Amino acid sequence: MASESGTLTSSEYISHHLTNLTFGKLPAGTTRYDGTVVGESGTWTFAHGTEAADMGFWALNVDTMFWSVGLGLLFIWLFQKVAKSATAGVPGNTQNFVESIIEFIDDNVKSIFHHKNDLVAPLSLTIFVWVFLMNAMDLVPVDWIPFVASEMGISYMKVVPTTDVNATLGMALSVFGLIIYYSVKEKGVGGFLAELSLQPLGKWMLPFNLFLELVGLFAKPVSLALRLFGNMYAGEMIFILIALMPFWIQWILSVPWAIFHILVITLQAFIFMVLTIVYMAMAHDHH
Known part of the structure; x- marks a missing residue:
C-alpha cells in the first residue's frame, strides 16, 4: 500500500495523504510553490498547503465535494432502483438489504421521536446511509485511489470526506438549521426564547439561564461535527501509519484494523443519525 513511501519521507508521506485537493483564488502577491508571484x-x-490557506474562506476542497456528492448520488440511485423494482413476492438480496436498513431506521425513529413530522425518517435514513458510505471509503487501501489520481496528473486526493472537518461541520450545521427552524415553528419565537432564557433557574436568573442554554444549543452542531471528524481522522491516520511499514507487516496489521474499523464506521453513522433524531425531538418538545 505504501507505493509512494519510497520517494517521500515518512512525514512527507503522511502530510501528502492528509492534504486536500483545493481550488480557489490566490490573492495578488502570493508566492507559488514554484517561486512565481501571482x-x-x-x-x-x-x-495545497500554505497556498490553499492563502485562498481564505472560499477555498473549495474538490476531492471532498467529489466523493461526498458521488456517494450521495450512489445512495439515491441504489435506493431508487430498489424502490422501482420492489416486489411483494420473494424479494431479492438487494431488496432485502435495503428493506432491513429502512426498518432499522424506522424502528429508531419511532422509539425516539414521538411527534408528527414526515421529514425525520427520510432525514435519518439519508444521514445514516450517506455518512456510512463516506466513512466506508476509509476501508479502501490508502494508496490505491491517490496513485490512480497521480497517474492522471492529480497530485492530491483525499477519498474519505468525513476526515475533512468542512464536510462534517457542513452536515452538522444543516441539522442545526433544522433544529432552530422547528423549535421556532413548534413553539413560536416567544416560546423558543422563553425556553432559552427561563430554564433551569427561573426568570430571576435569566442571564445565567441564557448563557447555559446557548452553550448547550451551540454545542450540538460542534459535537456532531467533531465527533465524526475526530474518529474518522484518527482511523485514517492509523491506516496511513500502517502503510508506512514493510509490506508483510501491513497485511498483519491492516486486516484486523479494517475489520474492527467496520464497526467504527457503522457506529459513527449510527451516532450521527440518533443524535439528529434526539435533537429534532427536543426541538418539537414543549416544556
Whole structure:
C-alpha cells in the first residue's frame, strides 16, 4: 500500500495523504510553490498547503465535494432502483438489504421521536446511509485511489470526506438549521426564547439561564461535527501509519484494523443519525 513511501519521507508521506485537493483564488502577491508571484488580479487555481490557506474562506476542497456528492448520488440511485423494482413476492438480496436498513431506521425513529413530522425518517435514513458510505471509503487501501489520481496528473486526493472537518461541520450545521427552524415553528419565537432564557433557574436568573442554554444549543452542531471528524481522522491516520511499514507487516496489521474499523464506521453513522433524531425531538418538545 505504501507505493509512494519510497520517494517521500515518512512525514512527507503522511502530510501528502492528509492534504486536500483545493481550488480557489490566490490573492495578488502570493508566492507559488514554484517561486512565481501571482499578479494584481489574482488567479483561480488548484493549490495545497500554505497556498490553499492563502485562498481564505472560499477555498473549495474538490476531492471532498467529489466523493461526498458521488456517494450521495450512489445512495439515491441504489435506493431508487430498489424502490422501482420492489416486489411483494420473494424479494431479492438487494431488496432485502435495503428493506432491513429502512426498518432499522424506522424502528429508531419511532422509539425516539414521538411527534408528527414526515421529514425525520427520510432525514435519518439519508444521514445514516450517506455518512456510512463516506466513512466506508476509509476501508479502501490508502494508496490505491491517490496513485490512480497521480497517474492522471492529480497530485492530491483525499477519498474519505468525513476526515475533512468542512464536510462534517457542513452536515452538522444543516441539522442545526433544522433544529432552530422547528423549535421556532413548534413553539413560536416567544416560546423558543422563553425556553432559552427561563430554564433551569427561573426568570430571576435569566442571564445565567441564557448563557447555559446557548452553550448547550451551540454545542450540538460542534459535537456532531467533531465527533465524526475526530474518529474518522484518527482511523485514517492509523491506516496511513500502517502503510508506512514493510509490506508483510501491513497485511498483519491492516486486516484486523479494517475489520474492527467496520464497526467504527457503522457506529459513527449510527451516532450521527440518533443524535439528529434526539435533537429534532427536543426541538418539537414543549416544556
